[in-house]
Amino acid sequence: MEIIKNPNIDFIGKAKYFASLSVLVLAAGLFWIASGHLRSGVEFSGGTQLILSFKGAPEVDKIRDAVTRVSPGAVIQTYGDPKANKVLVRISQEAPETDLDAPARAVRQALADGYGQNPILESSSEIVGPIVGAELRQKAILLTVLGLLFQLVYIAWRFRGGVWGAGAAIAALHDVLFCLAFLAFFRFEITLNVIAALLTLVGYSVNDTIVIFDRARENMLHRRKEPMAKLLNDSLNQTLTRTIISNGTTFLAVLGLFLFGGEVLRGFGFTMVVGILVGTYSTLFIAVPLVSWWYARQERAGASAKAA
């Protein structure tokens, strides 16, 4: 069984259209993020998030009445499977540094007073002080950038050319920004799990790019005379079946994570689902064409040098 027999698609020739599309989407996405649409979870923004399990079916309106009395602006929504009787309460007011769980206590007390007929059986909470939130945000950005930088150096070393490393790193950065734009657009929160997904994605995107780079490296050994653009395009076609099958299976695995992984993994699953699609796309239309464009410029420069 084979998916495509001897594919011969002109990826690199069409790359300029896709690159323009990417630029447009990223510009729109960055504008959307810059105008404050990226929501960060309590880990990063600091604050309080409670997941309360009620004895009976929770009435969100009554809970909202009770909670907003002590904590105006609190977000209240059902959490996970409606049959599980769980409600998520997000308290907007900042957790005070000296008494971190004061807002959480106040909410629990308010619910006991104002909605006592349906008692809370169990409460899970996540409370993050402002110091930790800011520290974590800096760390996440720093680690992503450093991770990319080290991968770039490794690839540049293995392929004896900075442009290969740069191609892979730019494509990975493209994927991360793309995912952030999608996360902002679909109103997902940036949690620690989402950061883990983004960092994994960097690894996955680079991984996907390297497989094709590797094929090109092999082809370069015995096809020295050909222009790089053709050689790179052939490498893309030769590995296309693998690209579709590998990324397809991983895509379906993370789709399972997104659909069945429950509330906690929903953001993670979403990021991976978008990321694997974008990662595959960026390998074909960003990373490899970038390398091709660079070599084409080199070849032109070489030709004009000879002509002179």
Added chain:
Amino acid sequence: MPPALQNPVTLWLLLTAALAGLVFAFMRPELRWKAIGYGAFLLACVVAIWPPYERDGVPGRIKLGLDLRGGIHLVLQVVVEDALNATVDDAVTTARDQAGRKGIQVGAVQRVSPKSFSVQGTEPARVKDMRDLLRDFFRGSWEVRDAGEGGFTVEMTDLYERQVKEQTVQEAIRTLERRVNALGVAEPVIAAQGSRGDQILVQLPGVTDVEQAKRVIKTTAQLSLRLVENTAATEDTLLQGVGGKVPDNMELFSGPGDTAGEPVYYLLRREALITGRDLKSARVGVDENNQPQINFALNATATDKFARETGRNIGRQLAILLDGTVYSAPVIQSKLGSDNRITGRFTTAEADELSKILKAGALPATLRYLQELTVGASLGRDSIRDGVRASIAAMAFITIFMLVYYRFSGLNAVVALAANLLIVLAALAYTNATLTLPGIAGIILTVGVGVDTNVLVFERIREELRNGKTVRAAVQNGFERVWITILDTHATALIAAAFLFQFGTGPIKGFAVTLVIGLVANVFASYFVSKFIFEWVLGKRHVESLSI
């Protein structure tokens, strides 16, 4: 299971011997050693994870993280300035005492910053003596500088400051360990973390009474017994008695009075007769009215000092001050000995908790919460169910796809995936690492990378076959060519995972751990084991076609 087999090493040796027997009976000579080596390793993995989850009271080998089994995760900051202040205060007392002993008249000696104090108004004739005295007493750890007009500034060296901070955090960790042990929590984690070294991570898996756990951890438990200078019903009355300002050697505190809602204010000596450090033991008892109280006993040195001081101050009030609140202030009736008590309005549970905390010792500094994560047990159970369901869905789909698309060779890939999973779980069990929900996600991702390795190899073999190579040559070339690709892809993925590791936070670290182990295991399972299976099945016979 017979007792001899309970020992994992014996069990493993027996299984390996059985495997070796089978290998020698049925396998070609050139494959034997490889088969035994790979088999022995995988059998060791099986033994390492057995039993995987708790059954019949035997604890499971796979430890679940807080997010899966419920519990509490706290990040605390040690307010190290507290400890620095206390160290400077001690030095102030020493300086004043020593000057007095040498008969040097000095003016004020007081703390001016968390790491320095000043001496003012030394009598002009003795300035040199005072300088020598300070230099002598605070040699090494402190710097003494002249401030003119018989004044000196004494400041901690940076090295000493660092030492004090480190000791404070270490002491806080030891105290927390003792307290958590008193709570009876299994497998707690209490460790320093953070770049500045003043943060402590506390993880208490399976704890259900979160409020109690937090109280026990956070109570500073600074106990001191101090002489009372004056008491009054309001702060103002007290201050009027001393000219509107609390004198240098005294401090102002309050505590509950005899009638509820009417606190009593106390002016106490700054110097304590007894502190929490002097305690030998503390436990709950009952008083004459059958009310709970805390009995405590002092160690030998403290008993001598306490007896001497109480003997000298009969008729005065002695305040029992705990974390800034005066619990009671009984009048000293006679010289007191080793055994004493704290009365107050405790419930039995409060008294019990407090006595445990007192026995575990005081924290050297106040703790502040930076982060708190509590996971209820039922939320954890939901997460396990969801995580396992997602994993099974992913695995089932991949298995079916590989079998349909690659037929016999797909079976090979499925075996490789199973071996990969086995190794990841065994490594978690062996290193005592915990499986978290992001960890499960990491395993699913590992499966994805594992499939990629197989697909790379299989596609390459197909390509070689299309180019007219024989089956054996195609398989050989396929694996050889793909080796470099796998090396480079795994190396870059490991670089990404290494940075995830730096996060140092529970769940993400769990993810990085499974990813790193998974990547390494994948090279073994999807490359070497898979290659071995091909070699074994193809054998020495001439093979016309390959089911791929």
